[in-house]
Amino acid sequence: MTPExxxxxxxxxxxxxxxxxxxxxxxxxxxxxxxxxxxVRRAARAALDAEVDELIVVAGADxxxxxxxxxxxxxxxxxxxxxxxxxxxSIACGVRAASADAVLLLLSDQPAIDSALLRQLVDAxxxxxxxxxxxxAGVLGVPALFAGKPALSVLSGLEGDHxxxxxxxxxxxxxxxxxxxxxxxxxxxxxxxxxxxxQHDVD
Numbered sequence: 619m620t621p622e623x624x625x626x627x628x629x630x631x632x633x634x635x636x637x638x639x640x641x642x643x644x645x646x647x648x649x650x651x652x653x654x655x656x657x658v659r660r661a662a663r664a665a666l667d668a669e670v671d672e673l674i675v676v677a678g679a680d681x682x683x684x685x686x687x688x689x690x691x692x693x694x695x696x697x698x699x700x701x702x703x704x705x706x707x708s709i710a711c712g713v714r715a716a717s718a719d720a721v722l723l724l725l726s727d728q729p730a731i732d733s734a735l736l737r738q739l740v741d742a743x744x745x746x747x748x749x750x751x752x753x754x755a756g757v758l759g760v761p762a763l764f765a766g767k768p769a770l771s772v773l774s775g776l777e778g779d780h781x782x783x784x785x786x787x788x789x790x791x792x793x794x795x796x797x798x799x800x801x802x803x804x805x806x807x808x809x810x811x812x813x814x815x816x817q818h819d820v821d
């Protein structure tokens with residue numbers, strides 16, 4: 619029988635990635651407005667409502683606009699000047715900026731992600747699970763939580779376009795999975811954005 623994990627008493631930081639260039643969309647998708655709110659602000663509010671100890675937002679070329687979109691929220695925005703290198707480098711930038719013992723990685727282009735789901739991941743992390751991830755379309759992916767120095771060391775050393783999924787796939791049996799089909803949708807291009815608005819009756 620697998621022993622129950624020990625409760626985790628460390629700090630959990632959320633790292634929200636908002637540095638991409640959105641080349642397929644042609645405009646910054648993190649600044650798309652849904653229900654009167656930019657997607658990056660919606661994601662940040664969800665993370666804060668999940669009661670993380672710190673929220674780091676990784677910005678790139680659109681730092682000024684990201685600052686405006688997050689005005690009034692208790693976040694720390696860091697600029698990743700090499701954001702064009704890929705998502706792995708952005709993750710590394712955010713993890714290195716965090717003052718925490720665990721990180722919750724999330725994206726700003728998954729509009730179906732809400733605080734209830736993020737709280738499930740945080741609660742599982744606080745219960746002592748060192749790797750917690752969403753399970754959708756048969757794969758483990760973000761949002762995902764990683765705890766402990768070994769995992770954070772790997773994340774802080776990521777480069778290029780290699781994200782956190784390889785870390786989850788390395789030992790899938792050690793990952794506490796949370797079924798979250800809503801995480802399967804992200805905004806890549808204009809067709810995705812149009813489909814999202816049509817399905818959710820947004821003008």
